[in-house]
Amino acid sequence: MARKRCLMIGAGGMAGNWIRRFFPPFADRLEVVGLVDVKPEVLAAAGDFLGLAPSRRFADMAAAFDSVEADFCAVVIPPAFHQQAVMHAVRRRLPILSEKPIADTWQAAREIYRAVRAAGLKMQVIQNYRYNAPMLTMRQVLRSGDLGRINYVVGRFAADYREYGAWGAIFRHEMPHALLVEGAVHHFDMLRNLSGGDCATMAGWEWNPPWSTSKGEFCNLYVMRMSNGVHASYEGSGTAGGEQNTWHEEYYRAECERGAVAVGRDHQVRIYRFKRGGGLTTEEVPTVRPTYEGHLWLIDEFLTWLDGGPTPATVLEDNIKTTAMLFGAIEASRLDQTVDVAGMAGGAGE
Numbered sequence: 001m002a003r004k005r006c007l008m009i010g011a012g013g014m015a016g017n018w019i020r021r022f023f024p025p026f027a028d029r030l031e032v033v034g035l036v037d038v039k040p041e042v043l044a045a046a047g048d049f050l051g052l053a054p055s056r057r058f059a060d061m062a063a064a065f066d067s068v069e070a071d072f073c074a075v076v077i078p079p080a081f082h083q084q085a086v087m088h089a090v091r092r093r094l095p096i097l098s099e100k101p102i103a104d105t106w107q108a109a110r111e112i113y114r115a116v117r118a119a120g121l122k123m124q125v126i127q128n129y130r131y132n133a134p135m136l137t138m139r140q141v142l143r144s145g146d147l148g149r150i151n152y153v154v155g156r157f158a159a160d161y162r163e164y165g166a167w168g169a170i171f172r173h174e175m176p177h178a179l180l181v182e183g184a185v186h187h188f189d190m191l192r193n194l195s196g197g198d199c200a201t202m203a204g205w206e207w208n209p210p211w212s213t214s215k216g217e218f219c220n221l222y223v224m225r226m227s228n229g230v231h232a233s234y235e236g237s238g239t240a241g242g243e244q245n246t247w248h249e250e251y252y253r254a255e256c257e258r259g260a261v262a263v264g265r266d267h268q269v270r271i272y273r274f275k276r277g278g279g280l281t282t283e284e285v286p287t288v289r290p291t292y293e294g295h296l297w298l299i300d301e302f303l304t305w306l307d308g309g310p311t312p313a314t315v316l317e318d319n320i321k322t323t324a325m326l327f328g329a330i331e332a333s334r335l336d337q338t339v340d341v342a343g344m345a346g347g348a349g350e
């Protein structure tokens, strides 16, 4: 099979990880044939790493889309620019592998959804946390039926981003709805992944405490009812001054008919069973070890899909349901009301 030619939109930040860590294991299946970044020094460093000719390096994505012959594009720039990149890809009829979230606003996400579907293009969205070993393990426990039916799932993300700039790229300290758009989109997707349902309705709030150094909302508390009757809750904090459950160390617990299963900072999935008179037993679940984890899982899936393989779980049509949770959460907080998230997702194409 010929190597797939990738037009890479973004060269620094997370895109730097893609170029230096995530793509190299697939060197026999893909090659970067064009690279875009607005920062010249970042473009130069990543371009040199890839050995790309100067004519394949671009400061302007429109010029790159116009001149580079590629088999797909990867979009790894801040969410506010995703729509612009996707619309160029649609114009050039290129399949898209995009970082989450689909876009920074519900309107932009819907426009992307409509344009990509109308063009009949393949688009997959990165939800790497689904494919980390502990989360694959926890999901396997829940799907095995060992604990019976799922009652409810709780998720917690807590990171100390109280200092301005602590959360990596500065845009996260400047953008509205920061924790929802850049953070909770992962955790909402995980609540879908673990519960096995899509969000039906959601209520709760986002806010920014008065002492926050950031402009957007850095705190979230939400409750959800899923389409399969499972309930869920989410605590998200970018101002955590206490116990940390930061990236890859999030806390998830599923309360089930015959016990509970949880994972947290130490990445160890544990099953808890309580027997009246016998007390509580704790069982450490052996961690699943997939061939590829996180981003690598998704890149492998995407390349296989381009070659006619199975449709991945996190394609646009699925991920719009996670995206609806994100913007449903913003609406729930703004209106101080419960929001029909399923209705939002169902109407995304209209």
Ligand SMILES: NC(=O)c1ccc[n+]([C@@H]2O[C@H](COP(=O)([O-])OP(=O)(O)OC[C@H]3O[C@@H](n4cnc5c(N)ncnc54)[C@H](O)[C@@H]3O)[C@@H](O)[C@H]2O)c1
Residues within 6 Å of the ligand: 009, 010, 011, 012, 013, 014, 015, 036, 037, 038, 039, 042, 059, 061, 076, 077, 078, 079, 081, 099, 100, 101, 126, 128, 168, 169, 170, 171, 182
């Ligand atoms: N899946 C994950 O675990 C994960 C983690 C971090 C970030 N992300 C996602 O990756 C994307 C990028 O985030 P980041 O933290 O790398 O951001 P960033 O601010 O570091 O930007 C990444 C690169 O894009 C470039 N860039 C910005 N605007 C551009 C434009 N209009 N055209 C071309 N290049 C442009 C920047 O110069 C930078 O080199 C976002 O969608 C973010 O949500 C995902």
